[in-house]
Amino acid sequence: MAVMKFNRPPVANPGSVMSPCAACSVRDLSICGVLDETDLRKMAAIAHNLRFSPHDPIIDEGESANFLFNITGGTVRLYKLLPDGRRQVTGFLTSGDFLGIALNENYAYSAEAVDDVTVCRFVRGKLENLLDELPHLEKRLLGLASNELVQAQDQMVLLGRKTAKEKVVSFLLALSRRQEEVGGVATPVMLPMSRADIADYLGLTTETVSRTFSSLKRSQAIRIEEGGKVALPDFEALETIAEGY
Amino acid sequence: MAVMKFNRPPVANPGSVMSPCAACSVRDLSICGVLDETDLRKMAAIAHNLRFSPHDPIIDEGESANFLFNITGGTVRLYKLLPDGRRQVTGFLTSGDFLGIALNENYAYSAEAVDDVTVCRFVRGKLENLLDELPHLEKRLLGLASNELVQAQDQMVLLGRKTAKEKVVSFLLALSRRQEEVGGVATPVMLPMSRADIADYLGLTTETVSRTFSSLKRSQAIRIEEGGKVALPDFEALETIAEGY
DNA sequence: AGGTCACAATGACATAGGTCATTTTCGCAT
DNA sequence: ATGCGAAAATGACCTATGTCATTGTGACCT
Numbered sequence: 001m002a003v004m005k006f007n008r009p010p011v012a013n014p015g016s017v018m019s020p021c022a023a024c025s026v027r028d029l030s031i032c033g034v035l036d037e038t039d040l041r042k043m044a045a046i047a048h049n050l051r052f053s054p055h056d057p058i059i060d061e062g063e064s065a066n067f068l069f070n071i072t073g074g075t076v077r078l079y080k081l082l083p084d085g086r087r088q089v090t091g092f093l094t095s096g097d098f099l100g101i102a103l104n105e106n107y108a109y110s111a112e113a114v115d116d117v118t119v120c121r122f123v124r125g126k127l128e129n130l131l132d133e134l135p136h137l138e139k140r141l142l143g144l145a146s147n148e149l150v151q152a153q154d155q156m157v158l159l160g161r162k163t164a165k166e167k168v169v170s171f172l173l174a175l176s177r178r179q180e181e182v183g184g185v186a187t188p189v190m191l192p193m194s195r196a197d198i199a200d201y202l203g204l205t206t207e208t209v210s211r212t213f214s215s216l217k218r219s220q221a222i223r224i225e226e227g228g229k230v231a232l233p234d235f236e237a238l239e240t241i242a243e244g245y
Numbered sequence: 246m247a248v249m250k251f252n253r254p255p256v257a258n259p260g261s262v263m264s265p266c267a268a269c270s271v272r273d274l275s276i277c278g279v280l281d282e283t284d285l286r287k288m289a290a291i292a293h294n295l296r297f298s299p300h301d302p303i304i305d306e307g308e309s310a311n312f313l314f315n316i317t318g319g320t321v322r323l324y325k326l327l328p329d330g331r332r333q334v335t336g337f338l339t340s341g342d343f344l345g346i347a348l349n350e351n352y353a354y355s356a357e358a359v360d361d362v363t364v365c366r367f368v369r370g371k372l373e374n375l376l377d378e379l380p381h382l383e384k385r386l387l388g389l390a391s392n393e394l395v396q397a398q399d400q401m402v403l404l405g406r407k408t409a410k411e412k413v414v415s416f417l418l419a420l421s422r423r424q425e426e427v428g429g430v431a432t433p434v435m436l437p438m439s440r441a442d443i444a445d446y447l448g449l450t451t452e453t454v455s456r457t458f459s460s461l462k463r464s465q466a467i468r469i470e471e472g473g474k475v476a477l478p479d480f481e482a483l484e485t486i487a488e489g490y
Numbered sequence: 491a492g493g494t495c496a497c498a499a500t501g502a503c504a505t506a507g508g509t510c511a512t513t514t515t516c517g518c519a520t
Numbered sequence: 521a522t523g524c525g526a527a528a529a530t531g532a533c534c535t536a537t538g539t540c541a542t543t544g545t546g547a548c549c550t
Contacts, residue, residue: 152401
């Protein structure tokens with residue numbers, strides 16, 4: 001996973017962080033991809049770089065939505081809880097993803113760092129002001145929201161109508177595609193998240209996820225490599241499984 | 246369900262529809278709520294009123310996304326199909342809802358009329374041009390997208406983690422809230438859609454939906470009225486069920 | 491190298507919800 | 521009012537996935 005490189009270290013005074021965006025490795029993936037030098041400077045002026053360790057909370061459902069984030073490195077899980085503790089992971093965010101489009105005064109879900117995460121944090125009001133100045137940015141956000149909505153639809157199909165096997169394979173393929181998008185390889189897929197995270201994302205239990213991985217291994221649809229990476233030897237075959245033919 | 250009233254009938258020539266928006270009964274619910282007289286006139290110039298009968302297709306998944314719609318009356322179901330015919334209904338739209346935020350060149354899902362539906366149709370490119378002129382409208386769209394995203398998250402929790410009973414009760418409460426929003430009553434809830442539609446929306450089978458309704462009736466959590474309307478006698482109690490306490 | 495600890499895998503068994511078949515109800519046309 | 525056809529409800533049975541308990545494994549520390 002790409003990690004942000006600063007041309008100089010973050011400054012102590014939060015108000016005067018230097019413009020690190022020019023060197024941001026995920027800029028083109030993120031909302032900032034549409035901005036020119038001048039605009040970037042304005043973004044940088046309201047941005048703040050932060051780092052989170054595995055399992056650190058980033059936002060809490062219900063909290064007043066004061067900040068928005070650009071993920072610059074690592075993996076973040078978004079989730080919602082039912083009162084009795086049942087958890088639904090609604091998504092995983094990685095480099096270039098924007099956290100906080102879907103907000104209405106309060107955060108609609110919680111977010112935690114899965115592994116080591118770096119983010120670019122914005123004060124909500126300041127970003128909103130900037131939006132009025134930068135129509136490009138607003139269009140970009142609308143585009144992102146649109147993409148997220150499409151993804152959400154797909155996830156509904158998965159949760160409502162796919163079998164365990166179809167769910168797991170769909171998940172692996174989605175990770176593979178995302179890895180490629182971010183400039184990586186398509187095939188050994190990295191799984192920074194636990195079986196429990198995957199289960200809660202797919203509407204399954206850890207046991208079923210485990211068993212499904214095992215069964216896919218047995219049928220040679222996947223191969224487990226060192227470090228828990230998953231090799232996908234035949235995309236065609238996997239697509240066929242994932243789409244439920 | 247509120248039905249649009251025109252101050253004059255739609256004109257034959259599609260290019261020169263008269264401005265019916267001023268009298269549109271769902272204006273304040275819809276994206277048009279933020280527009281003043283002048284802006285409304287511009288919207289009206291690119292809008293076209295259409296009517297659909299039950300089961301008519303409105304858009305088809307995969308088709309080039311040439312039109313956007315404002316629902317002015319009736320109920321629309323959005324859905325996606327798996328190749329073997331399994332269907333996931335991803336949402337129901339009613340008066341004031343906007344159809345087509347989530348689109349990327351092609352429609353991501355299909356839409357059909359559940360009952361008699363009236364819509365206000367826009368040519369995509371024209372609406373996009375208008376967006377550049379009317380920043381209000383763009384903000385409004387972003388807000389709508391944000392709301393839809395929040396709803397999508399809730400639906401993921403429902404699909405992934407709720408029991409059949411919780412799903413059905415959540416659905417009834419959501420319908421009730423929506424009915425209120427649109428200016429109706431909270432309690433006898435109208436169900437224009439079939440059990441099959443509900444099942445495909447909740448990730449269940451028609452049989453399970455039926456049985457769950459029966460069981461809720463037996464426990465007096467709901468009451469069926471004439472015309473298939475569902476009375477909700479105790480919101481508190483139902484909320485408790487829906488949220489899975 | 492060995493020990494520890496958390497996570498993953500596996501096994502035996504239980505069950506919510508699915509499947510298939512049948513009956514009932516209800517809206518609508520005559 | 522009566523009959524018809526589609527939708528809904530119900531029943532008997534089944535199975536994919538969940539539950540609970542146990543074992544295996546691999547990363548990290550000393």
